[in-house]
Amino acid sequence: xxxxxxxxxxxFSPAAALVLGRIGEYRKVLxxxxxxxxTSTASEPLAEKIRNRGARVGIVGLGYVGLPLAVEFAKxxxxxxxxxxxxxxxxxLNRGESYVQDVPTEVFRPxxxxxxxxxxxxxxxxxxxxxxxxxxxxxxxxxxxPDMSFIVSACQEITKHLKPGSLxxxxxxxxxxxxxxxxxxxxxxxxxxxxEDFFLCFSPERVDPGxxxxxxxxxPKVVGGITAECTKLGALFYSQALEKVVPVSSTSxxxxxxxxxxxxxxxxxxxxxEMALMCDRMGINVWEVIDAAATKPFGFMPFYPGPGLxxxxxxxxxxxxxxxxxxxxxxxxxxxxxxxxxGYMPHFVVDKxxxxxxxxxxxxxxxxxxxxGAAYKRNIDDLRESPALDILLLLDKRGARVxxxxxxxxxxxxxxxxxxxxxxxxxxIASDCVVIVTDHAAFDYGTIASRASLVVDTxxxxxxxxxxxIVRL
Ligand code: SAJ
Numbered sequence: 001x002x003x004x005x006x007x008x009x010x011x012f013s014p015a016a017a018l019v020l021g022r023i024g025e026y027r028k029v030l031x032x033x034x035x036x037x038x039t040s041t042a043s044e045p046l047a048e049k050i051r052n053r054g055a056r057v058g059i060v061g062l063g064y065v066g067l068p069l070a071v072e073f074a075k076x077x078x079x080x081x082x083x084x085x086x087x088x089x090x091x092x093l094n095r096g097e098s099y100v101q102d103v104p105t106e107v108f109r110p111x112x113x114x115x116x117x118x119x120x121x122x123x124x125x126x127x128x129x130x131x132x133x134x135x136x137x138x139x140x141x142x143x144x145x146p147d148m149s150f151i152v153s154a155c156q157e158i159t160k161h162l163k164p165g166s167l168x169x170x171x172x173x174x175x176x177x178x179x180x181x182x183x184x185x186x187x188x189x190x191x192x193x194x195x196e197d198f199f200l201c202f203s204p205e206r207v208d209p210g211x212x213x214x215x216x217x218x219x220p221k222v223v224g225g226i227t228a229e230c231t232k233l234g235a236l237f238y239s240q241a242l243e244k245v246v247p248v249s250s251t252s253x254x255x256x257x258x259x260x261x262x263x264x265x266x267x268x269x270x271x272x273x274e275m276a277l278m279c280d281r282m283g284i285n286v287w288e289v290i291d292a293a294a295t296k297p298f299g300f301m302p303f304y305p306g307p308g309l310x311x312x313x314x315x316x317x318x319x320x321x322x323x324x325x326x327x328x329x330x331x332x333x334x335x336x337x338x339x340x341x342x343g344y345m346p347h348f349v350v351d352k353x354x355x356x357x358x359x360x361x362x363x364x365x366x367x368x369x370x371x372x373g374a375a376y377k378r379n380i381d382d383l384r385e386s387p388a389l390d391i392l393l394l395l396d397k398r399g400a401r402v403x404x405x406x407x408x409x410x411x412x413x414x415x416x417x418x419x420x421x422x423x424x425x426x427x428x429i430a431s432d433c434v435v436i437v438t439d440h441a442a443f444d445y446g447t448i449a450s451r452a453s454l455v456v457d458t459x460x461x462x463x464x465x466x467x468x469x470i471v472r473l
Contacts, residue, residue, distance in 0.1 A: 042196050043233045046165050049130055050237050053077040058129035060154050062089055062119060064312075064382075065171060065205040066135035067100045068216040071108060074116035076241035081129060082119040093119040101381060102207070102215060123157035131237055132158060135171040135205060137312075144319045146175060148182065155186040162187060167199045167233050169223070170251075173258050173317050175324035178202075179251035184226060195227040201234035202251035204258030210380040220244040224254030262317040263335060268303045269314070270338025273345055276305035276473050280352075287460045287472065305473050307349045307437045307458040308387025309342040310376025315385045346390035349473070350398065353433055353456050356471045360454060362432055365399030370431035372424060372448070373438020374406040378459075381408035388437040389414055403427055407442045428452040436461045 049055040055078060059070040062084040074080045084090055092099055096109035111117040126132065136150035151172055158168065168187060170179050179202040187198060194200050203223040208214055221238045223245060225231035235247045248254050272290065279286035286305055294302040309315040319339070322332035354364040376386035383389065388404070389412075395402045396417055404412060405424035412419045424443050428434040434452045436443075439459035449455060449465045458473045 042165070043199060043229050046130055046167060046199070047233060047236055050233075050240060053240070055130040055237075056081065056128055058083060058126060058132040060084075060132060060134045060158070061136035061150075061172070062093060063135065063137070064100050064102065064209055065207050066133070067093075067098065067103050067108075068207065069133060069135065069171075069205075070117060071103055071111060072216050072241040074111040077116070078240070079115065080111075080117045081125055082117065083121070083123060083125065084119060085121060087121055090119040090121050093117070102209060124161050126158055126161035127163055129163060129166065131167045131169070132162075133169045133171055133203075134158075138172045138174050138316075138320070139312075140316050140319055144323070146320050146323055148174070148178070151178070151182065152186075155183055159186050159189060162192070162198055164197055167201070167230075167237060169201045169203050169234055169237070171203055171205045173204060173262070173313060173320065174255060175320040176252045176255040176259070177324065178255060180226065195229055199225065199227075199230040199233045200251070201225040201230050202254040203234060203238070204254060204261075206258070206261070209382060210377070216242070218243045220246050222246045222248055222254050222257050224248040224250045224252070226251055256321075259317055259321040262313050263321060265303075266309065266314050266318045266342065267334050267338040268301070269306070269309060270341045272303040273305045274341050277341075277348065280348075280473070285472070287463065304460070305458075306345065306387070307391060307473075308345040310384065310386040310388075311382070312384045315339075315342065346387045346394060349387075349391055349435065349437075349456070349458050350394040352471065352473070353395070353400075353435055354398070356454055356456055357433055360432075364395070367400050367432040368430065369395050369400040369402055370422070370427045370434045371395075371402065371404040372406075372428070372434060372436045372443055373440050374404050374409045374412055374421075375438050375440070378439050379408075379441055383409060383412075386438075391435065391437055392417060392419075403431070405443075406438070407440060424448065425451070428455075 046055065057073045057078045057080045059066045059080060060083045062082045070080045070082050082093060096112040098105045098108040134154050136154050138151065139147045141147050170183055179200060184194060184200055187200060188194060192198055201223050203221060206219045221242045223231065223234040223238060225234050231247050235245045238245045276286045279289060290302050290304060293300055318335040322335045325332045353369060357364055357367050371388055371392055374386060374388040375382055376384060392402050392404065393415055403422050404419055405422050405427055410421050425447055428448045429451045433454040433456060434448060435456040436459055439461035445461050449462050449467060449470060452469060454469050456471045460472065462470055
């Protein structure tokens, strides 16, 4: 009423018009503050529970990402409930045992004993949880299309039980737009409104399995929300347990950050693999070239050629991006080309083995070829997408008698091949050719180099050693 009176009189005096202008600004400021306060009011109860550790934390997917994250929040004083569909994992964890290399059982067990962590397969427990991190697999189908089934089934369960006012954060690596286009509608379907009835963010998982320096607690955590309030809440949540949080303006930005990081690696590995092919053809030592280039103190970052690209991320994540960009009408040509080159490396290695045996007048067919290292990278126990598996299969297909050693992987079953890890020294001495595929620190490279009749080294593990029996990538 008061504002209307001033408006009426303003037509008759400049002073009144000035006052009206000021009031107009005041109303805008008031509206903005109200809006902020209103949103803050919606998230304030949860924010307070997060600050005082009263928030019940839920982690869906207890793998190499989910379990280390659960441990950090349990260590920070929260009560954490891990949810996983695999009963065996849940039972193992509830016994206080860890199956994730980066989570030692001696660190994990006290958290279970103190009640700060428990695991379950029962999604109805979501109803009692205030925050939910989703860290489920996002594999590719054979057609290189994203397989979203794990995210969809997790969200189908979550939306049935989601507690009002809770915070949901997707961590699984995926294409830009997933949180907004796929997860948000599933959670709003029952009539909820994001930013009021629940809060939703994306935060890329950044785990470097086996990295002795960078673990979950000290890897900066990027987080972007559907609304500004969601972002603030997500940042507040992570700041309780992790050393550095990097808020960004949206879920799509956060999704794209991860894809840039891993596409950067995949393409640079593809580049250096192509350099290896070129140097091989020209008789140049690519390892020496890279080491010398790495002396450049700026503008260069060394990557190294290898037998191919393994792991659950680098060979896969970039194809989430190329799949999405194709829909947007743009070809991700670098990704496709790097994928082709990286995928060719196992074939190149087997050709190298065949040629090296040939130089010793030994046909590959019938020769004993021993593979050192089956995991996808050194000093870990993960076989996913490991190029060693491709190499073993290709050698077997060409008639070689294959065997392997890997201190982390006692047995291997793949496409009719059933192998057990051999003693690396004995098997290397007994073989016609040893191929170093994964350069685990546990191998005695000096003895292998001196005692094996032929060594094909795809990782430069024998750097500085020479001998007519050594062939490098
Ligand atoms: N590789 C090469 N040459 C290189 C580097 C790696 O051939 O110069 C190969 C490795 O042997 C392996 C594959 O590429 O087969 C992936 O290696 P990686 O070192 O990227 O190992 P990941 O996939 O376990 O971990 C990566 C993280 N690694 C690093 O940043 C060092 C990081 O990209 C992500 O945090 C993580 O994937 C993830 O979870 O996305």
